[in-house]
Amino acid sequence: MKTKLDGQVAIVTGGSRGIGQSIAQLLTQRGAQVINWDRDPPLDDETSVNRPAHTEIVDVSSYDSVETAFKAAEKQFGQIHILINNAGINGPIIPTWEYPLEDWERVIAINLTSVFYTSRLAAVHMRRHGYGRILTISSIAGKEGVVNLCAYSAAKAGVIGFSKALSKEAMRGWHHGELHRTGDDGYAATGRHDRRAYCKHESKDPHGPVRPG
Numbered sequence: 001m002k003t004k005l006d007g008q009v010a011i012v013t014g015g016s017r018g019i020g021q022s023i024a025q026l027l028t029q030r031g032a033q034v035i036n037w038d039r040d041p042p043l044d045d046e047t048s049v050n051r052p053a054h055t056e057i058v059d060v061s062s063y064d065s066v067e068t069a070f071k072a073a074e075k076q077f078g079q080i081h082i083l084i085n086n087a088g089i090n091g092p093i094i095p096t097w098e099y100p101l102e103d104w105e106r107v108i109a110i111n112l113t114s115v116f117y118t119s120r121l122a123a124v125h126m127r128r129h130g131y132g133r134i135l136t137i138s139s140i141a142g143k144e145g146v147v148n149l150c151a152y153s154a155a156k157a158g159v160i161g162f163s164k165a166l167s168k169e170a171m172r173g174w175h176h177g178e179l180h181r182t183g184d185d186g187y188a189a190t191g192r193h194d195r196r197a198y199c200k201h202e203s204k205d206p207h208g209p210v211r212p213g
Contacts, residue, residue, distance in 0.1 A: 083133070
């Protein structure tokens with residue numbers, strides 16, 4: 001049975017192409033109103049049926065940009081029910097001892113720090129409303145490490161650890177709590193780069209997720 005998301009609002013970072021675009025399309029097909037945050041506008045090959053309800057140019061590595069976009073989403077849509085942390089880049093494919101400092105900082109900022117920024121704001125919002133879902137795309141690189149992808153591997157390892165911490169905090173801080181997961185679908189060609197995602201971690205409050213009142 002397919003999950004229906006009628007009446008729910010979802011933010012998808014990096015939703016203009018690749019994995020994020022597919023996620024945004026599926027959420028839209030299931031009835032959700034999707035807000036796409038991306039540095040680029042969506043491709044023109046989407047039909048009106050699959051197109052997100054709203055697209056905003058957002059730099060997820062900037063807290064000010066993320067906070068401004070989140071406040072705008074709250075003002076336009078009211079409650080945000082779902083956050084999908086998908087935005088990410090590979091960075092250079094070169095040995096650690098040759099890795100440029102500026103590229104390290106950029107990969108960590110987009111792949112890891114952005115997840116903290118978006119989740120921090122979403123957690124406050126979802127706790128206030130008593131309901132929410134946060135799903136973060138990670139990578140097998142975060143579990144195993146990948147040769148010549150030191151920054152990407154480090155960022156995705158950080159995403160897995162962060163997600164575990166957040167889900168435990170959510171269980172402890174709520175009477176019921178939201179479900180938080182990291183997601184995995186192996187190799188995927190996204191158009192910008194090839195990404196891997198890893199999915200095994202799931203934490204759920206023993207009393208079950210909060211339902212909308």
